[in-house]
Amino acid sequence: MHILEISTVLLVIASAFSLVNLRILKLPLTIGLMVQGLIMSFVILGIGTVYPPFLDKATALTQTFDFSELLVNVMLPFLLFAGAIGVNVHELLKDKTTILFLASFGVLFSTFAVGSGLYWLIQQPFLGMSAFGLTYVDCLLFGSLIAPTDPIAVLAMVKKMNLSSITETRIAGESLFNDGIGVVVFLTLLSIKAEGVENITAASVGLLFVTEVIGGIALGSLMGYFGLKLLKYIENEHIELEVLVTLSMVLLLPLISHYFHFSAVLGIVVMGLFLNRNIDTDKEEEGVQKAMGDYVYKFWHLIDETLNAILFILIGIEIIPLFKEVQSSFFVLSFFVVIWVVFSRWVGVTVPISILSIRKKFEPKTALIITWGGLRGGLSIALALNLPDALGEGKSLILFLTYAVVLFTILVQGLTLKKIVK
Numbered sequence: 365m366h367i368l369e370i371s372t373v374l375l376v377i378a379s380a381f382s383l384v385n386l387r388i389l390k391l392p393l394t395i396g397l398m399v400q401g402l403i404m405s406f407v408i409l410g411i412g413t414v415y416p417p418f419l420d421k422a423t424a425l426t427q428t429f430d431f432s433e434l435l436v437n438v439m440l441p442f443l444l445f446a447g448a449i450g451v452n453v454h455e456l457l458k459d460k461t462t463i464l465f466l467a468s469f470g471v472l473f474s475t476f477a478v479g480s481g482l483y484w485l486i487q488q489p490f491l492g493m494s495a496f497g498l499t500y501v502d503c504l505l506f507g508s509l510i511a512p513t514d515p516i517a518v519l520a521m522v523k524k525m526n527l528s529s530i531t532e533t534r535i536a537g538e539s540l541f542n543d544g545i546g547v548v549v550f551l552t553l554l555s556i557k558a559e560g561v562e563n564i565t566a567a568s569v570g571l572l573f574v575t576e577v578i579g580g581i582a583l584g585s586l587m588g589y590f591g592l593k594l595l596k597y598i599e600n601e602h603i604e605l606e607v608l609v610t611l612s613m614v615l616l617l618p619l620i621s622h623y624f625h626f627s628a629v630l631g632i633v634v635m636g637l638f639l640n641r642n643i644d645t646d647k648e649e650e651g652v653q654k655a656m657g658d659y660v661y662k663f664w665h666l667i668d669e670t671l672n673a674i675l676f677i678l679i680g681i682e683i684i685p686l687f688k689e690v691q692s693s694f695f696v697l698s699f700f701v702v703i704w705v706v707f708s709r710w711v712g713v714t715v716p717i718s719i720l721s722i723r724k725k726f727e728p729k730t731a732l733i734i735t736w737g738g739l740r741g742g743l744s745i746a747l748a749l750n751l752p753d754a755l756g757e758g759k760s761l762i763l764f765l766t767y768a769v770v771l772f773t774i775l776v777q778g779l780t781l782k783k784i785v786k
Contacts, residue, residue, distance in 0.1 A: 436747075465719075475511045511542070514539070515543055519539065530727075679745060698765055713738075
């Protein structure tokens with residue numbers, strides 16, 4: 365299928381699923397689309413058992429495009445920018461140390477806790493997983509790709525929770541920044557995997573990490589600052605020009621980041637905060653023009669909703685080929701892994717909150733809400749698909765575990781989050 369045909373099919377399915385969710389399921393959009401995408405994959409598998417050529421065609425569809433490439437380099441920048449321009453940036457700046465500490469400690473702790481836990485589990489004889497040959501670095505790679513929460517899913521849920529402004533900003537900000545840190549940790553570990561542990565020094569790892577993080581933040585700040593000046597010069601009535609400028613910036617930043625090996629994810633988030641809808645470009649008068657006109661923000665909201673819908677349809681399609689390689693032991697292992705991932709997330713959130721609460725005020729049960737609101741989504745799956753094929757069956761195992769965690773967090777945690785908050 366050509367790109368136009370694929371886009372048409374995805375948009376038609378996304379529209380139909382959104383309508384079904386609106387009128388029948390009446391679930392939060394993210395959860396409703398995930399449920400229907402999962403049902404669609406099971407229906408395709410069911411038809412495929414009766415008529416195998418149908419399953420082959422469905423599987424071939426997933427091979428016509430690179431999901432990891434599509435999400436990380438095309439969809440994610442648009443989704444993150446749309447999320448960043450809507451965050452309460454005033455609250456974010458007042459609480460920036462809390463958010464950055466939560467994001468960095470949480471990702472690093474979860475990476476090593478989940479990776480070490482998985483490595484210990486696959487050594488247990490009753491699971492029979494030792495034959496997959498996963499090394500400790502491979503397990504850490506799984507820990508790094510499952511540690512960051514999905515800001516797209518999290519932001520969609522948090523907006524409907526009626527939380528206090530400060531708690532909502534902490535959850536949204538932590539999710540936006542742990543994404544970027546998680547990708548940097550994943551790429552660092554992938555570099556160690558490719559070059560061999562024996563050829564990697566602490567200095568080279570530190571340099572790679574600092575280049576990605578500092579470079580991404582610096583580039584995002586630079587483009588955000590000049591973008592803000594340019595948009596102020598254009599003035600808000602020129603809507604079409606503002607749309608073109610913002611689209612160009614969101615597409616340009618990842619290209620520059622890739623060339624200099626900066627983190628495009630962090631860069632996009634920082635640039636989005638500069639062009640935030642809550643920032644006034646002239647502080648002398650209260651409530652004067654924002655970075656962009658209201659219609660431009662509405663345009664980005666439309667982009668956000670559309671790509672979000674397509675993303676969860678793609679997740680449902682991408683899971684189809686995986687079922688061919690699933691073993692019964694995968695389900696047993698995934699049960700333990702899901703519990704350990706949630707527990708690691710809780711510890712990774714509770715420790716920094718306990719330290720920060722000495723000087724800062726937190727609402728009761730904030731750690732529980734942030735833990736249970738830590739939904740995983742398309743980014744984790746894209747990173748899992750980006751693992752080297754040299755892992756063999758080990759890659760299939762990691763992919764299955766990733767899907768298991770994503771499904772649990774979105775379906776179970778997402779559906780019960782409102783009750784937890786109450």
